[in-house]
Amino acid sequence: MSAPQFALVAFAATLALSLSLPLVIRPLLVKLGVMDVPNERSSHERPILRGLGLAVMLAMALVGGAATVFAAVTGPDGAAWKFMLVVSLGSLCAGLLGFSEDLRGIxxxxxxxxxxxxxxxTSVALLWLARTQVLPESAGLDVGALPMWIVVAxxxxxxxxxxxxxxxANFMDGLNGISGFHGLIAGLAFAAAGxxxxxxxxxxxxxxxxxGYGGFLPWNLSQPGAFLGDVGSYLLGGAVAITSSAAFVAGVPILATIGPMVIYFGDVGTTLVKRMRKGHKWDEPHKEHAYQRLQQLGMSHVAASAINAGFTLAASILGLVSFFVAPAWWILLLVLGLALVVLYQLTPRLLEKKFAA
Incomplete structure (x- = not known):
């Protein structure tokens, strides 16, 4: 089986599980009383079932585990299944931590x-793999050729x-659709980079x-709706970050590995800086993220989430362009990515007059 065929089977299996597992998971969450009650940070007005990210976690863990075993048994690349194992286990651990938070709090x-x-x-495991395994040549990082002090750094x-x-990812999980879109776009960007x-x-x-996250979207966006919960947002953050780190140490150009994360990091970073300059506590609940300000203008959850997703898609594409240009042009791509962050932060202000009218 070729790699594209293998990937297509993995995609179909994960999507089928992510779409169907909520039929079993929802009644369990209802029985456990796992509900999201509105607070100062919430963009919804009534209690809604949360924790459906458990279905996403199970779908990704089952298919990721099976794919890892298949790659270990049949794959010619001895390093491939080891990277898959670290990504799968690290993502699963992040999701389980979030599920513990959903159930009883930590x-x-x-x-x-x-x-x-x-x-x-996960960081130590990935760096060890990058130094000890034979990897394809690339224009990115060569961990095996670096001195140990740089590896430690x-x-x-x-x-x-x-x-x-x-x-x-947990901070940004505040609108219907936003995390589902993010996981879908980030996953496709990593697949393209691969x-x-x-x-x-x-x-x-x-x-x-x-x-996994594409399959969650219909459950999130249809009535009566359901939220990922901490299990889903922790899983999302862990899966995206660990996959990005694995790609980076394996030699994928850095801009391609961080492209899907630029807008999320930019939104959280600029919002925290603004709040701290005003004397607010950084961990207080609030509604000052750009995506929240878009929704407060009167946009639907889906519309505000789609704007965030559009900027994330644009940043991801810029990252992938680094495969086709010389490294000397990567600075320009980085500047364009930062410009996207600035434009995204300005979008609520730019649209304010339109909605006021």
Missing amino acids: SVPVRSAILLLIAAS LGVYGLLFVSSYINV ALSGHDWLLVMGVILAA
Whole structure:
């Protein structure tokens, strides 16, 4: 079976499971009373079932696990299944942490410690693989040729990168559709990067991510609706960040690995800076993210989420362009990506007069 055929099977299997598992999961969540009650941060006005990200997590874990075993048994690339294993296990651990938060809550110190443990273990495992496995030649990073002090620095960066993005994805999960669109776009972007770089494992893990969150969208957007919960947002942040880190250390051009994350990081980063400059506590519930301000103008959840998704898609495409141009042009692509962040932050203000009229 060729890599594209394998990826197509993985996509179809994950999508089928993500679409069907809620039929079993919903009654369980109702019985457990896992409801999202509106608070200062919420964009909804009535309690809604949450935790349906459990179905996404199970779909991705089952197909990701099966794909990893299949790649280990039949794949000619001995490194592929090992990268798939780290991505699958790390994503699963992030999702399980979120599910624990949904069910009974975890103290901030314990949750932070577990987040750091997940991020540290995946970062170390990925760097070890990148130094010990034979990988396809690429225009990106060659971890095996780096001195150890740089590898250690990359490990610290990976720890902070993964743990912070899990929190970022959780902060951004505030509108119907926004996380589903993000997982779908990020997954497809990683799949494209895998196809362009010759990393078949990245192609497969990308389509699994895309199908998992694509399958959640109908349940999220139709009545009576349901939310991912922390299990889904932690899973999303973990899967995107760990896949990005794995691609980066495997030699995929850095802009292609971070493209899907630029808008999310930009929204959370600029919002936190603005709040801290005003003297607000960074962890207080609020509705000051750009996507929230778009919804407050009178936009539907889907419309505001679609704008966020459109900017994320544009940033992802810019990242993929790095495959086709010399590294000297990557600075220009980075500048254009940052310009997208600025434009996205200005979008609520630019549309304010239209909605006021």
